[in-house]
Amino acid sequence: MELQEKLEILADAAKYDASCASSGAVRKDSRGSPGVGSTGGTGICHSYAPDGRCISLLKVLLTNVCLYDCHYCINRRSSNVQRARFTPDEVVRLTLDFYKRNFIEGLFLSSGIIRSADYTMELVIEVARKLRDEHHFRGYIHLKTIPEASPALIEMAGRYADRISINIELPTQQGLAKLAPEKNLARTQEAMGHIRGKIDERHAEKRKPDAPKPPPFATGQSTQMLVGADDSTDAIILRRADLLYGDYRLRRVYYSGFSPIPEPSSLLPIKPPPLVREHRLYQADWLLRFYGFKVDEIATDTAPNLDLHLDPKLAWALRNRAIFPADINKAPREILLRVPGLGLRNVERILRARRYTQLRLADLLRLRVAMKKVLPFIIAADHTPSRFGLDDEALRARFLPPPRQAELNFDAPPPAAGDLHSVRSGEL
Amino acid sequence: MRNVVIHPVFEEWRARARELLALGVPPDKVLWSDEAQEPGLFATTQDAPPRAPVPKVPPAFLDMARRVAAHTDARRWGVLYRVLWRLTHGGERHLLAVPTDRDVRHLAQWCKAIGRDIHKMHAFVRFRLVGRDEATGREQFVAWFEPDHRILRLAVGFFEKRFAGMDWSILTPHECAHWDGSALQFTPGLPRSAAPDGDALDDLWRAYYGSIFNPARLKVQAMQAEMPKKYWKNLPEAPLIAELISGSRGRVEKMLQTTERPAKPAPKNAYLESLMKLNGQQPPAPEEQ
Numbered sequence: 001m002e003l004q005e006k007l008e009i010l011a012d013a014a015k016y017d018a019s020c021a022s023s024g025a026v027r028k029d030s031r032g033s034p035g036v037g038s039t040g041g042t043g044i045c046h047s048y049a050p051d052g053r054c055i056s057l058l059k060v061l062l063t064n065v066c067l068y069d070c071h072y073c074i075n076r077r078s079s080n081v082q083r084a085r086f087t088p089d090e091v092v093r094l095t096l097d098f099y100k101r102n103f104i105e106g107l108f109l110s111s112g113i114i115r116s117a118d119y120t121m122e123l124v125i126e127v128a129r130k131l132r133d134e135h136h137f138r139g140y141i142h143l144k145t146i147p148e149a150s151p152a153l154i155e156m157a158g159r160y161a162d163r164i165s166i167n168i169e170l171p172t173q174q175g176l177a178k179l180a181p182e183k184n185l186a187r188t189q190e191a192m193g194h195i196r197g198k199i200d201e202r203h204a205e206k207r208k209p210d211a212p213k214p215p216p217f218a219t220g221q222s223t224q225m226l227v228g229a230d231d232s233t234d235a236i237i238l239r240r241a242d243l244l245y246g247d248y249r250l251r252r253v254y255y256s257g258f259s260p261i262p263e264p265s266s267l268l269p270i271k272p273p274p275l276v277r278e279h280r281l282y283q284a285d286w287l288l289r290f291y292g293f294k295v296d297e298i299a300t301d302t303a304p305n306l307d308l309h310l311d312p313k314l315a316w317a318l319r320n321r322a323i324f325p326a327d328i329n330k331a332p333r334e335i336l337l338r339v340p341g342l343g344l345r346n347v348e349r350i351l352r353a354r355r356y357t358q359l360r361l362a363d364l365l366r367l368r369v370a371m372k373k374v375l376p377f378i379i380a381a382d383h384t385p386s387r388f389g390l391d392d393e394a395l396r397a398r399f400l401p402p403p404r405q406a407e408l409n410f411d412a413p414p415p416a417a418g419d420l421h422s423v424r425s426g427e428l
Numbered sequence: 429m430r431n432v433v434i435h436p437v438f439e440e441w442r443a444r445a446r447e448l449l450a451l452g453v454p455p456d457k458v459l460w461s462d463e464a465q466e467p468g469l470f471a472t473t474q475d476a477p478p479r480a481p482v483p484k485v486p487p488a489f490l491d492m493a494r495r496v497a498a499h500t501d502a503r504r505w506g507v508l509y510r511v512l513w514r515l516t517h518g519g520e521r522h523l524l525a526v527p528t529d530r531d532v533r534h535l536a537q538w539c540k541a542i543g544r545d546i547h548k549m550h551a552f553v554r555f556r557l558v559g560r561d562e563a564t565g566r567e568q569f570v571a572w573f574e575p576d577h578r579i580l581r582l583a584v585g586f587f588e589k590r591f592a593g594m595d596w597s598i599l600t601p602h603e604c605a606h607w608d609g610s611a612l613q614f615t616p617g618l619p620r621s622a623a624p625d626g627d628a629l630d631d632l633w634r635a636y637y638g639s640i641f642n643p644a645r646l647k648v649q650a651m652q653a654e655m656p657k658k659y660w661k662n663l664p665e666a667p668l669i670a671e672l673i674s675g676s677r678g679r680v681e682k683m684l685q686t687t688e689r690p691a692k693p694a695p696k697n698a699y700l701e702s703l704m705k706l707n708g709q710q711p712p713a714p715e716e717q
Contacts, residue, residue, distance in 0.1 A: 011639035029589035038590040052647030078692040116699035259644035266688035349527040363528035
């Protein structure tokens with residue numbers, strides 16, 4: 001089989017993994033070495049596909065032959081998809097050739113499971129070893145690991161990689177038992193705990209001055225959860241994510257809206273979830289990590305799924321109108337962070353500016369704050385929202401998208417203009 | 429009113445600004461403009477006369493000014509000088525801490541535009557292999573790029589660190605940079621025709637680009653927000669975009685019409701058997717709080 005044909009099959013097989021980060025690695029570069037590569041700055045997206053996803057890494061499987069039968073996956077053993085397998089040298093060559101042309105930030109290598117977890121893991125590690133040791137490659141490497149692989153192999157993977165990840169896939173054991181019978185939530189979390197231990201140990205901020213430097217290890221781990229393949233609510237998904245961020249210190253949880261695959265399984269829902277659900281989950285994820293929200297505030301027992309029409313912060317504000325309006329010249333940071341339309345950076349700017357000046361609406365305009373969104377929720381030196389505005393039952397209706405004639409359309413609902421930036425990052 | 433015409437680089441603005449500041453010329457009495465003609469590349473920039481005292485400004489201002497100088501907006505020199513004046517003579521030493529101030533906001537937006545231009549250059553430069561140096565055996569690459577602003581010198585450190593092990597040149601209409609493994613060199617700008625058009629690897633890259641695209645989630649606007657069309661002419665993958673978009677609906681409909689496939693029984697495999705045994709014995713996962 002020609003290299004190009006293999007590349008087409010094994011990139012196609014890898015595209016359902018949403019992870020694309022190439023940031024957060026230890027600072028290293030190629031100066032003084034015969035090789036190429038650098039990491040440590042912000043990640044760079046070298047291209048974008050028409051699906052809006054960034055292309056920053058060469059994302060391929062080593063092989064799409066797989067023993068497992070995960071029903072959401074195009075590569076499961078029951079699928080009739082064409083199979084291919086790279087040799088480690090082929091992946092090394094492709095990575096270096098693409099990298100030198102500045103197409104990519106590095107390699108994201110995963111694999112179907114062949115023979116056993118350890119056998120597969122060894123093949124994956126061999127690619128990374130060749131890149132690092134034989135070709136002096138200092139670009140980004142993300143390796144997917146298998147929870148059942150032996151700890152020694154995971155340690156070796158972490159030594160060559162900047163990031164390692166295990167996909168949790170579904171937020172509950174019941175979901176896995178039904179759709180991914182070979183996988184197990186407890187074993188996955190146990191392996192994540194092991195990785196967390198290694199990351200903490202190698203990147204401890206304080207080490208005894210004369211203690212020997214331990215061998216390198218990846219700086220972070222991430223995971224992916226499928227959305228819409230089982231019947232888990234957003235509350236269940238977000239609670240699992242919150243646990244992974246808290247107890248396992250994951251850098252990122254990626255949410256991947258289940259999308260139709262060419263080889264559908266009879267166990268799967270026929271209709272994929274709307275793309276906007278995945279987007280709302282990313283927004284909620286941001287609220288949990290950077291805005292001081294708790295899961296229970298975003299997804300409640302009575303409404304376990306996020307509102308698809310409103311971003312979760314605005315939805316929360318509309319449910320909690322009593323704490324508004326917030327005075328942008330006096331309110332503490334925690335409250336400002338809860339004002340719909342104020343992002344992290346603008347909150348910091350407001351806090352700095354108000355030490356020297358009384359903030360007016362013109363100042364917010366200059367900061368490009370979304371005025372329509374914030375006005376009902378804030379007091380500024382020259383603005384007090386109408387007292388009726390906040391109590392108005394029509395306030396919610398004001399933020400809903402205008403009604404549109406329904407049409408037969410497979411596309412997702414178009415994001416609001418202000419949402420565009422956050423489609424990729426989830427940032428509010 | 430004074431007319432100050434400068435060669436548009438930071439060092440020159442700084443030298444003139446120091447002189448004006450020493451003479452106590454307020455910002456509303458100066459009109460700044462860029463020299464219409466490019467002086468020779470090796471023209472030396474004038475240093476400030478030794479008598480002009482060096483004003484004390486926050487280091488953050490100098491960082492900003494260096495970046496803003498690369499911008500093409502004609503108002504930048506005037507705004508820079510006004511901020512400098514306000515910092516030193518206007519009793520507003522804290523000025524940079526007021527992000528809502530009109531002048532500070534201007535500087536911040538120009539800085540952001542420069543930052544974005546640099547970032548996009550790091551992302552969308554495409555090196556083309558042109559040969560191998562016979563003496564050193566190093567591969568030689570050439571890239572063409574058209575930044576919006578004069579950012580080559582601000583952007584080039586990244587390439588030096590990342591591609592130390594190969595020889596490369598980046599050509600732009602204003603200026604070119606060259607790396608040979610030991611030092612960076614700059615030469616005058618060149619036209620597009622000086623750079624190679626393609627690379628033997630382009631077909632493989634296009635094959636990858638086409639395959640990593642998921643037709644079931646079309647988001648053309650999101651793509652274009654981050655990769656505006658003005659960059660497409662230098663991206664070997666861009667010619668595929670129209671075809672990928674137009675073919676996507678048909679591909680998805682085909683997927684949705686495929687008959688679902690039932691599960692196959694597990695093959696005989698020792699590892700799989702051990703796994704299923706383990707799964708049978710596994711205690712339930714620790715549940716979320």
